[in-house]
Amino acid sequence: xxxxxxxxxxxxxxxxxxxxxxxxxxxxxxxxxxxxxxxxxxxxxxxxxxxxxxxxxxxxxxxxxxxxxxxxxxxxxxxxxxxxxxxxxxxxxxxxxxxxxxxxxxxxxxxxxxxxxxxxxxxxxxxxxxxxxxxxxxxxxxxxxxxxxxxxxxxxxxxxxxxxxxxxxxxxxxxxxxxxxxxxxxxxxxxxxxxxxxxxxxxxxxxxxxxxxxxxxx
Amino acid sequence: xxxxxxxxxxxxxxxxxxxxxxxxxxxxxxxxxxxxxxxxxxxxxxxxxxxxxxxxxxxxxxxxxxxxxxxxxxxxxxxxxxxxxxxxxxxxxxxxxxxxxxxxxxxxxxxxxxxxxxxxxxxxxxxxxxxxxxxxxxxxxxxxxxxxxxxxxxxxxxxxxxxxxxxxxxxxxxxxxxxxxxxxxxxxxxxxxxxxxxxxxxxxxxxxxxxxxxxxxxxxxxxxxxxxxxxxxxxxxxxxxxxxxxxxxxxxxxxxxxxxxxxxxxxxxxxxxxxxxxxxxxxxxxxxxx
Numbered sequence: 353x354x355x356x357x358x359x360x361x362x363x364x365x366x367x368x369x370x371x372x373x374x375x376x377x378x379x380x381x382x383x384x385x386x387x388x389x390x391x392x393x394x395x396x397x398x399x400x401x402x403x404x405x406x407x408x409x410x411x412x413x414x415x416x417x418x419x420x421x422x423x424x425x426x427x428x429x430x431x432x433x434x435x436x437x438x439x440x441x442x443x444x445x446x447x448x449x450x451x452x453x454x455x456x457x458x459x460x461x462x463x464x465x466x467x468x469x470x471x472x473x474x475x476x477x478x479x480x481x482x483x484x485x486x487x488x489x490x491x492x493x494x495x496x497x498x499x500x501x502x503x504x505x506x507x508x509x510x511x512x513x514x515x516x517x518x519x520x521x522x523x524x525x526x527x528x529x530x531x532x533x534x535x536x537x538x539x540x541x542x543x544x545x546x547x548x549x550x551x552x553x554x555x556x557x558x559x560x561x562x563x564x565x566x567x568x569x570x
Numbered sequence: 571x572x573x574x575x576x577x578x579x580x581x582x583x584x585x586x587x588x589x590x591x592x593x594x595x596x597x598x599x600x601x602x603x604x605x606x607x608x609x610x611x612x613x614x615x616x617x618x619x620x621x622x623x624x625x626x627x628x629x630x631x632x633x634x635x636x637x638x639x640x641x642x643x644x645x646x647x648x649x650x651x652x653x654x655x656x657x658x659x660x661x662x663x664x665x666x667x668x669x670x671x672x673x674x675x676x677x678x679x680x681x682x683x684x685x686x687x688x689x690x691x692x693x694x695x696x697x698x699x700x701x702x703x704x705x706x707x708x709x710x711x712x713x714x715x716x717x718x719x720x721x722x723x724x725x726x727x728x729x730x731x732x733x734x735x736x737x738x739x740x741x742x743x744x745x746x747x748x749x750x751x752x753x754x755x756x757x758x759x760x761x762x763x764x765x766x767x768x769x770x771x772x773x774x775x776x777x778x779x780x781x782x783x784x785x786x787x788x789x790x791x792x793x794x795x796x797x798x799x800x801x802x803x804x805x806x807x808x809x810x811x812x813x814x815x816x817x818x819x820x821x822x823x824x825x826x827x828x829x830x831x832x833x834x835x836x837x838x839x840x841x842x843x844x845x846x847x848x849x850x851x852x853x854x855x856x857x858x859x860x
Binding site: 397399400401402403406412413415416417418419420421424425428429432433434435463464466468471475481484485489510511512513514516517524527530531534536537538540541544545548549552553556 | 576577578579581585589592593596597600610611613614616680683684685686687688691692695696698699773777778779780781783784791794795798799805807808810811814815818819822823826
């Protein structure tokens with residue numbers, strides 16, 4: 353048992369660096385995929401067929417591609433196109449490109465959960481497009497969107513570990529460093545697991561709470 | 571147009587004109603984006619014959635097929651094990667004995683919260699350190715089984731719970747045992763309702779076999795890295811990854827389409843009283859395929 357705690361105290365800095373980078377990567381990619389995903393979602397519900405087709409193609413291509421492949425493409429193939437970005441940025445872009453397809457789907461299906469009669473009634477009252485969107489559709493759609501959106505971001509937080517396979521010092525990269533130091537890997541991996549549980553379980557609890565609360569209200 | 575009808579009225583003459591202008595502008599924008607990417611590819615010589623040449627060789631094609639075989643093998647074994655794992659833990663969670671329910675709940679919740687790569691690392695780094703010989707295939711398969719099995723357990727449980735309670739009551743009323751109710755009444759109806767969700771979870775499993783790349787299991791992505799890293803062919807990473815991506819998209823896309831088709835079909839059928847658990851495209855399930 354003493355051995356188990358020694359692993360953490362002896363290598364504290366590595367764990368702190370790893371998890372700090374994981375959270376940093378998560379926050380950057382979360383903002384990025386929220387922006388790109390919203391844009392794609394807006395395309396998919398727009399009245400312009402070309403934009404709808406583009407959004408649908410993007411989602412269907414990205415959703416059927418493994419995230420690891422997106423990472424590999426950015427790290428190995430993109431530099432061959434004379435675009436040089438460092439590993440951390442590649443990881444952030446890979447997570448953004450992948451996650452925004454799922455954010456887009458959440459937004460689209462959220463908008464679709466609002467009954468058509470709601471918007472029709474609003475238009476019948478003479479509301480403009482902006483009013484229909486901000487006063488009628490979005491307040492109802494957001495309730496439907498937030499719980500699945502949280503699932504997407506919880507999944508992305510777990511997916512940041514994949515960056516470790518592509519030269520980013522991240523929580524998932526800790527075992528590789530520990531292998532060099534000869535630390536007991538089972539203890540190392542248990543500590544990483546505990547770290548992720550501390551980050552993820554409160555988010556899961558919040559997500560379930562919102563899901564329960566808003567399902568009744570709708 | 572059905573999806574747009576929630577937000578927009580039927581367009582009048584002015585809106586039609588505006589939409590047409592927007593349509594032309596966005597088409598031009600999309601074409602420009604594609605052209606820019608094409609230019610970038612051509613500019614850095616990605617279309618050179620040298621970079622594509624080796625894909626004509628039978629040996630390279632065999633290498634790719636071998637990688638695909640390793641991917642499908644890992645996915646196949648993991649899928650079978652995950653389905654068994656999921657069925658076992660779902661039935662434990664549905665039990666009315668607390669000493670079966672609580673440990674199963676703990677296991678399912680735990681494995682869903684741990685990043686899959688960390689689960690795979692448990693099977694990779696720990697044996698590596700102590701010199702136990704464990705196949706990388708099994709490190710990958712066990713990780714995939716624990717994670718996807720836990721997710722499947724939740725799908726199974728939701729599927730059983732989606733059968734209206736009246737069905738259970740009716741079955742008990744005509745004198746069936748608990749076992750019979752589950753086997754003859756609930757399962758046949760639940761399987762129909764959860765089939766689309768199961769298939770799309772298997773797509774997730776197939777995609778996640780690519781994590782084997784990180785523990786150097788020789789699956790498709792790993793083979794792609796080797797083919798892409800060949801200097802005599804001018805480091806053809808871009809062509810190789812495009813081909814690898816096309817293979818993944820073709821297989822996963824076909825499975826996703828199957829899930830979607832099942833969902834459409836199940837939605838029409840009246841053989842189950844349960845609401846169909848959607849595969850994709852619906853509310854909270856948009857998040858499931860990540």
